[in-house]
Amino acid sequence: MFSPPWPSGWHEAMIPPERFIADALANPVNGALLDRLPDLGIDQPWLVAGCLYQAVWNCLAGRPPAENVKDYDVFYWDEDTSWEAEDAVIRRGTALLADLGVEVEFKNQKRVPLWYPHRFGAEYPPVARARDGIDRFQVLCTCVGLTPGRELYAPYGLEDLYAGRLAANPATPTPGRALEKMESYRDRWPWLTIAQRVGAGAGPR
Numbered sequence: 673m674f675s676p677p678w679p680s681g682w683h684e685a686m687i688p689p690e691r692f693i694a695d696a697l698a699n700p701v702n703g704a705l706l707d708r709l710p711d712l713g714i715d716q717p718w719l720v721a722g723c724l725y726q727a728v729w730n731c732l733a734g735r736p737p738a739e740n741v742k743d744y745d746v747f748y749w750d751e752d753t754s755w756e757a758e759d760a761v762i763r764r765g766t767a768l769l770a771d772l773g774v775e776v777e778f779k780n781q782k783r784v785p786l787w788y789p790h791r792f793g794a795e796y797p798p799v800a801r802a803r804d805g806i807d808r809f810q811v812l813c814t815c816v817g818l819t820p821g822r823e824l825y826a827p828y829g830l831e832d833l834y835a836g837r838l839a840a841n842p843a844t845p846t847p848g849r850a851l852e853k854m855e856s857y858r859d860r861w862p863w864l865t866i867a868q869r870v871g872a873g874a875g876p877r
Contacts, residue, residue: 687834689824699727699737701774706820712764714748716802718817721745725814729861740860743775749802753783781805794845810850812841836864
């Protein structure tokens with residue numbers, strides 16, 4: 673079974689943000705998206721989740737950085753919570769990024785509490801900014817995001833991500849979906865482990 677190739681003397685606390693950013697940008701699509709997002713004129717844009725942490729796991733496993741990346745998720749903020757406003761962003765984004773040949777999903781985080789209960793059967797607490805949505809992914813180590821300026825937001829740290837430890841996020845509105853997510857990750861990266869993180873309920877740091 674594959675094990676991450678840690679260097680001699682490596683310690684989890686030594687992981688700098690620059691390491692994550694470099695690994696995430698090893699997938700050139702991530703860099704292209706971050707470079708172009710300012711042209712959309714959206715507020716608080718964040719490239720989030722799978723396209724970032726999957727690039728890290730692929731780098732650790734010696735696999736192509738974009739392997740198994742299904743789509744690319746962008747969070748942003750708009751006080752206009754109408755579907756028409758979000759659809760306009762989607763249309764502009766589709767046109768701007770068409771040549772990249774990937775699927776990009778745009779989600780106005782201000783609007784999520786309106787449709788989430790109908791889609792997932794759970795209430796979604798109010799959010800105050802776009803990055804609040806990053807705090808609520810099902811699996812703790814997948815809560816990561818990058819701004820176009822390469823600012824990293826990782827509310828639960830990077831240690832579990834690089835150690836391949838998967839733990840359910842108590843802050844997610846749908847905790848029952850976490851195990852399904854974790855098992856799907858292990859299908860693609862068998863060296864990952866499912867663990868119960870002690871003290872995980874402390875919230876973002």
